[in-house]
Amino acid sequence: MHSTSDNILSAVRIEKGFPGTKALDKVDFQLRRGEVHALLGENGAGKSTLIKCLTGAYRRDSGSILLDGVEVDPRDTFDAQRLGIGTVYQEVNLLPNLTVAENLFLGRQPRRFGMIDTRAMNRMARELLAEYELDLDVTGDLASYSVAIQQVVAIARAVDLSGKVLILDEPTASLDAHEVAMLFRIVRRLKARGLGIIFITHFLEQVYEISDRITVLRNGQLVGTRETADLDRRDLITMMIGRELADEIHTHHASAGEGRLRYRFRNYGRRGHIEPFDLDVRAGEVVGIAGLLGSGRTETAEVLFGAHRADSGTAEIDGRAVDLPSPRAAIRRKFGFCPEDRKTAGIVGDLSVRENIVLALQARRGWTRPISRTEQNRLADHYIRALDIRTADREKPIKLLSGGNQQKAILARWLATEPEFLILDEPTRGIDVGAHAEIVKLIESLRERGLSLIVISSEIEELVAYSTRVVVLRDRAHVAELDGERITAHNIVEAIAAANEGGRRDGDR
Amino acid sequence: MKQKYLPLTATILIFVLSYALCVMQFPNMLSTRVIGNLLTDNAFLGIAAVGMTFVILSGGIDLSVGAVIAFTGVFLAVVLEQGGLHPLVAFALALAITTAFGALMGAIIHYLEMPAFIVTLAGMFLARGMAFVLSIDSVPIKHPFYATLKGFYYKLPGGGRITLIGGLMLLVFAVGIMIAHRTRFGTNVYALGGGAATAQLMGVPVARTTIGIYALSGLLAGLSGIVFSLYTSAGYSLAAVGVELDAITAVVIGGTLLTGGSGFVAGTLVGILIQGLIQTYITFDGTLSSWWTKILIGLLLFAFILLQKGIIRLSRVERQHA
Numbered sequence: 001m002h003s004t005s006d007n008i009l010s011a012v013r014i015e016k017g018f019p020g021t022k023a024l025d026k027v028d029f030q031l032r033r034g035e036v037h038a039l040l041g042e043n044g045a046g047k048s049t050l051i052k053c054l055t056g057a058y059r060r061d062s063g064s065i066l067l068d069g070v071e072v073d074p075r076d077t078f079d080a081q082r083l084g085i086g087t088v089y090q091e092v093n094l095l096p097n098l099t100v101a102e103n104l105f106l107g108r109q110p111r112r113f114g115m116i117d118t119r120a121m122n123r124m125a126r127e128l129l130a131e132y133e134l135d136l137d138v139t140g141d142l143a144s145y146s147v148a149i150q151q152v153v154a155i156a157r158a159v160d161l162s163g164k165v166l167i168l169d170e171p172t173a174s175l176d177a178h179e180v181a182m183l184f185r186i187v188r189r190l191k192a193r194g195l196g197i198i199f200i201t202h203f204l205e206q207v208y209e210i211s212d213r214i215t216v217l218r219n220g221q222l223v224g225t226r227e228t229a230d231l232d233r234r235d236l237i238t239m240m241i242g243r244e245l246a247d248e249i250h251t252h253h254a255s256a257g258e259g260r261l262r263y264r265f266r267n268y269g270r271r272g273h274i275e276p277f278d279l280d281v282r283a284g285e286v287v288g289i290a291g292l293l294g295s296g297r298t299e300t301a302e303v304l305f306g307a308h309r310a311d312s313g314t315a316e317i318d319g320r321a322v323d324l325p326s327p328r329a330a331i332r333r334k335f336g337f338c339p340e341d342r343k344t345a346g347i348v349g350d351l352s353v354r355e356n357i358v359l360a361l362q363a364r365r366g367w368t369r370p371i372s373r374t375e376q377n378r379l380a381d382h383y384i385r386a387l388d389i390r391t392a393d394r395e396k397p398i399k400l401l402s403g404g405n406q407q408k409a410i411l412a413r414w415l416a417t418e419p420e421f422l423i424l425d426e427p428t429r430g431i432d433v434g435a436h437a438e439i440v441k442l443i444e445s446l447r448e449r450g451l452s453l454i455v456i457s458s459e460i461e462e463l464v465a466y467s468t469r470v471v472v473l474r475d476r477a478h479v480a481e482l483d484g485e486r487i488t489a490h491n492i493v494e495a496i497a498a499a500n501e502g503g504r505r506d507g508d509r
Numbered sequence: 510m511k512q513k514y515l516p517l518t519a520t521i522l523i524f525v526l527s528y529a530l531c532v533m534q535f536p537n538m539l540s541t542r543v544i545g546n547l548l549t550d551n552a553f554l555g556i557a558a559v560g561m562t563f564v565i566l567s568g569g570i571d572l573s574v575g576a577v578i579a580f581t582g583v584f585l586a587v588v589l590e591q592g593g594l595h596p597l598v599a600f601a602l603a604l605a606i607t608t609a610f611g612a613l614m615g616a617i618i619h620y621l622e623m624p625a626f627i628v629t630l631a632g633m634f635l636a637r638g639m640a641f642v643l644s645i646d647s648v649p650i651k652h653p654f655y656a657t658l659k660g661f662y663y664k665l666p667g668g669g670r671i672t673l674i675g676g677l678m679l680l681v682f683a684v685g686i687m688i689a690h691r692t693r694f695g696t697n698v699y700a701l702g703g704g705a706a707t708a709q710l711m712g713v714p715v716a717r718t719t720i721g722i723y724a725l726s727g728l729l730a731g732l733s734g735i736v737f738s739l740y741t742s743a744g745y746s747l748a749a750v751g752v753e754l755d756a757i758t759a760v761v762i763g764g765t766l767l768t769g770g771s772g773f774v775a776g777t778l779v780g781i782l783i784q785g786l787i788q789t790y791i792t793f794d795g796t797l798s799s800w801w802t803k804i805l806i807g808l809l810l811f812a813f814i815l816l817q818k819g820i821i822r823l824s825r826v827e828r829q830h831a
Contacts, residue, residue, distance in 0.1 A: 078712055093710050095703035097770035102696055107712045115691040141513060 007066075008033045008196040009085070009165050014053055014063035023049040026063070027222045029215055031165060031196040036187060038199050038211035038228070042240055042293050042458065046220040047200055051167055055080040055087050067164065084164030086157075090173045092150040094157070096143035101125035103142050104157050132156050132186050148179035152186060159190060166190060167198045172206060173294070174272075184210050202294035203475055204233065216240055233497035240292070259283035262452055263421060265304070268313035274299040275477035276312050281421070281452045286443060288467030289456040290492050296476035297456045298340055301423045304454065305337040306330040331364050333421070336414030338407075340425040340456070346410045349399035353391050354380035356398045356409050361416045383412035388438065407439065415446075422446065423454045428462060440466055460489045472496055515820055516764030516813070517776045523809075524783050531786065535793045541669025543789060548675030551785045553578065553737040553749075555678040555778065558756040558763075559685040560729030562777045565760050566689070567701040567722050568769030569625035573614065573632035574730045575752035577607050579745070580640040581734020586648035586744025596654045604731045610636065611727020615720035629723075633753070640746035647745035650738060658739060674736045681729065685774040688725075698722060702769025758806060759784060762813050783809070 009031040016024040024046050031037050041047050052058040054065060056074030065072050067083055074080035077087065094103045101122045102109070110120045125138040132152050142150055151171055159166055168187070172180045187210060191197060199211055207214060207228070214231060216223040216239040223239045259282035269276030274296045281287055289297050302308045306324040315322050317333060324330050327337070339346055347356055358376050365371065371379075380394040387408045391401055398409055407427060414422060427439050443466050447453060457463050463470055470487050472480040472495040480495040532539045548555075557574045564571045581603045588599045614632045618625050662670040671679075689695040697718040700708040709715050733752075738744055763780030765772025787805050791797045 077710065093707050095700050095707055095711065095770075097703040098696065098699055102699075103711075106696060106700060107693065109693055109696065111693075115687065116693065116696070118691070144512070 006032050008068060009054070010066040011050070011054060012064045012066070014050065014065075015061045016049055016053055016058060017061055023220050024053065024060075025220045027217065027220070029222070030225070031198060032213075033196055034191050034194045035212040036191055036197045036199050036210050038201065038207045038214045039217070040200075040202075040207065040214060040236070040240055041217035041223075045217040045240075047217055048169070049220070050217065051087070051169060051198070051200070055085055055167065081158075081162045084162045085167065086159060086162030086165070087167040087169065088151065088154045088158050088171055090170040092147065092154050094142055094150060094154055096141065096150075098142060099139050100129075100136065100142055100145070100153055101138040103153060104128060104138075104160070128156055128160060129153070132189075133182075146179070148175050148182060151175070151183065155186065155190075159195065163195070165196045165198070167200075169200045170202070171199075172201060172203060180206065202292060204236065204292070205475060207236075208233075234493060237292070237493055237497050259285055259450070259452075262318055264316040264319075266314050266316075268303065268310050268315060270299070270303050270308055270311050273308055273476070274303055277471075277478035279304075279471070279478075281454065283420075283452055284447055284450045285468045286447050286453045286455055286466050288463035288470040288487075289454060289473060290460060290463055290470055291473030291496060293458070294476075295473040295496075296478075297473055298425055299476065300473065300478075301337060301339075301425050301454065301456060304330075305335055305423055307337070328363075331360065331417065334417070334419050336360070336417060336419035336422040338410050338414060338422075338424045338427060347398050347406050350397055352395045353384065353389065353398050353401070353409055354394040357383055357412045357416055360413045364417055379416050383409075383415065387412055387415075387442065404439070408442075411439070411442065419451065421452045421454075423456075425456045426458065427455065428457065428459060460492050463487075463492065464489055474498075512820060512823075513771055516816060517773050517779075519813075519816060520762060520764050520776055520779045520783070524779050524786065527783065527786060531790050531793070535790075538789065538793060541665040541667035543669070545665060545669035545671055545675065547782060547785045547789060548678060549670075549672045549740075550788075551781050552672075552674040552678040553733045553740060554752060554755055554759065554784075555781045556681045556729050556736055557733040557752060558759045558777045558781055559681050559774060560726035560733075561753070561756040562685065562760050562763070562765060562772065562774050563689070563698055563722050564625070564726050565702075565757070565765050565767060566769055566772055567698045567719070568705070569618070569719075569722065570629060570757070571611075571614075571632075571723065571726045571730075572626065572629040572753050573610075573636055574726065574733070574756055575749045575754075576633045576636035576640070577610065577727060577730035578734040578737050578749040578752055579747070580636045580643075581607060581731050582738040582741070582744035582748055583640040583643045583648065583746050584744070585735065585738045586650050587643045589650055589652050590648060596652055596658075600735050603735060604728055607731030607734070608724050608728040611730070612720050612724035614727070615723030616716075618723065619716050619719040625723075637746065643746070644744070645746060647743050649743045651742075655739060655742060674739055677732075677736060681732070682774060682778050689774045694718065694721060699770055702766075702771070704770075755784065758810055762806075762809055764813075766817055767814075 007030045011027065011029040013026045013028060014024050015026055027046065027050060029050065039047050039050070049058065053060040056076045056079050067085070072083050074083055074085065098106065104125045105121050109116045110124065111117060122138050129136065129138065132155070134149065134152055136145065136149065142153065155166065171183060175183065187197060201207060211228050213225060214228050214236065215225040216236070218240065261280055262283050263281040265277070265279040267276040267278065277300070279287070289300060291297050299308070303310050306326045306329055309325050315324055322333060324333065348359070354376055357380050358371055362371055377394065383389065384391065384394060389405050389408045389412065391405060398406055401409065411427070424443070427443070440462060443453060443455060447466070455463070455466065464487055467487060469481065469483045470492060471478055472482070472492060474496060479498070482491055482495065557578065561571060561574060584603050584606070585599050588594055588602070589596060610632065614628050617623055618628050658673055661673040663676065664670055689698065697708070697713045700711070700713045701715065701718055705715060737749060741748070759780035760772070760777050761767055761780070762783055763772065763776030763778070765776060784806055788802050791799060791801055
């Protein structure tokens with residue numbers, strides 16, 4: 001190894017496998033003293049697996065970890081903490097019902113004659129927090145403070161306990177711009193003290209603001225480590241999404257302007273979820289939604305469907321104002337929504353294919369008007385045939401089907417309600433290539449039948465293939481819209497990467 | 510005022526107000542005799558409730574308390590009448606048994622990841638059953654040492670007496686308060702109630718703390734059993750049925766959250782006193798059926814649960830607007 005002296009932490013050829021997958025494949029990672037090192041990658045890239053191997057939460061299969069040049073083998077997170085590696089998670093892992101001082105010194109309270117010396121503990125807590133520019137009542141319950149303050153208390157505790165390496169796992173996800181600025185001041189101060197800081201986030205703005213170097217993982221493999229100053233946004237996104245961005249031909253047939261304008265959302269949004277956006281959807285149109293993880297894609301879908309009620313703006317269907325306070329209301333307006341995580345939010349695993357297919361239709365009709373068994377069988381058989389769902393028979397529990405066939409069954413569920421507005425969140429994630437092509441074909445045919453579709457996908461080529469329009473999201477705001485010939489993979493990546501137009505999270509708020 | 514003191518303040522206020530109302534109707538109730546009796550009559554319940562406070566603060570529950578009190582009483586009676594042991598030795602034996610019993614339940618709850626409700630329910634049947642095995646009759650205790658112990662009291666001005674057992678209860682509360690607020694064990698109990706998974710991540714020795722909590726509850730249930738046998742001078746396996754529920758009631762009226770993590774040992778004392786006060790009032794009145802105690806306590810309990818819900822909702826709203 002070269003120059004171990006300024007590396008405070010080195011991970012060498014870390015491997016970790018889970019049944020069926022290789023979560024980390026010989027990943028190298030170096031953290032210098034006094035640097036902020038951003039660790040980036042899309043969902044399932046291996047970021048959290050790497051962190052868990054470093055902190056002992058997982059046992060790695062092979063590879064070595066050097067801390068200050070000495071090989072270490074943390075057995076669990078306490079062990080890692082004793083060695084000097086502290087972690088702060090997005091969900092503050094402190095106890096809301098204890099005071100700030102108790103949280104800071106839990107398990108190591110100063111004692112006199114066997115009793116806790118509360119006064120000394122509170123004084124130490126105030127002194128410790130003064131280093132973080134916090135002057136607050138340390139005898140108050142932690143729950144009475146904002147998440148940002150709790151986050152700083154968690155950092156103070158972690159640094160006080162470990163003191164060499166600080167891992168921040170999405171610490172800014174629920175903070176506003178002002179709070180992020182405060183957090184970054186603290187991070188810079190710790191950096192000046194010589195700590196090595198690993199920063200995980202999906203806000204690229206913040207990566208450029210705070211980090212010195214960037215390491216990108218993809219599918220459990222190291223893509224590379226770069227100096228932040230030398231890596232432009234476009235190259236970074238290419239590293240993360242990982243495609244050779246050939247400008248392929250845009251293959252769709254209909255242009256955006258053909259169908260009748262049906263759905264009109266104005267200034268629609270929800271605080272803390274998605275910035276207000278305008279969206280028009282025509283009949284026979286597929287609006288693709290592109291953006292990195294955490295850019296607000298799913299949040300957009302949930303607000304449109306009423307799963308999270310919009311707190312600003314208006315919705316119109318065919319020129320009439322409508323209210324969409326809940327999924328039930330949306331379903332009554334002939335909306336459908338296939339969520340991203342079909343295992344937890346989509347299928348009901350123990351019910352049969354037939355029952356899963358009729359679920360949404362029955363929900364819309366209400367329990368007083370049951371669908372007859374004959375009708376259920378007819379519907380199930382129809383969609384099993386129409387969508388080519390591969391199942392031995394319609395009574396098979398759906399959990400026994402493959403991912404692609406489950407996805408088709410959920411599509412069938414919504415098609416059975418004869419929706420006019422269908423939202424698909426990552427319809428092709430985790431399914432095999434054959435099923436993938438069929439679902440893309442299905443989206444095409446639904447569009448031809450005059451449905452309005454919103455499709456969210458991280459597969460940019462896929463969006464290019466079927467979208468008549470693409471909306472690009474960044475940092476929980478709609479930042480660009482592409483249509484017609486402008487829908488190319490190249491343009492989408494450019495739009496995701498574009499630094500300074502609109503929607504800056506920490507700019508104008 | 511900090512929000513966590515709100516339920517405790519409400520409890521103290523209710524106690525003071527209702528005591529004032531009682532005194533307005535029966536001026537005799539304002540005497541050291543009544544206060545002395547209030548302490549003596551509720552001593553065994555108060556001691557058990559201190560243990561219950563720790564259990565509930567940690568997010569658990571201990572249903573075995575009443576049965577353990579009965580078992581201790583029968584055990585003492587049988588040992589003293591047949592064995593010829595000195596009562597102090599018998600006390601030590603009883604406390605050792607009940608502490609070990611509590612520790613065992615704590616260990617099962619922690620290591621087998623069983624709900625406290627089920628484990629202590631089993632413990633309740635087991636302890637009650639063991640009491641029956643020892644004796645099915647009410648066994649009187651005639652040992653002279655008992656008379657000696659009952660002779661100890663501190664005379665208050667005005668004729669009231671702080672008896673040995675009443676004083677013991679106050680001492681147990683004092684020690685309980687120190688343990689809850691001034692020891693690492695106490696903070697760990699609150700930590701468990703705040704969230705066991707987080708507490709574990711923060712380095713709280715969850716196994717040791719859980720076992721300690723139920724061992725403490727067992728120890729205090731045993732002590733409560735000793736006090737009960739001193740109070741009644743007998744051991745009976747059907748005694749103290751439902752005392753665990755009275756103890757839980759005192760804890761909740763005392764302002765401790767049933768979900769754990771928030772509350773005060775001192776509040777439980779006030780909870781005990783409120784229950785005792787209602788009973789005393791009914792005795793003074795003489796015409797009311799004793800069931801009115803249960804009805805009033807039921808209403809009070811319900812009001813406190815509503816108050817707790819209200820506070821939780823209020824703090825959530827406040828945080829959203831913060």
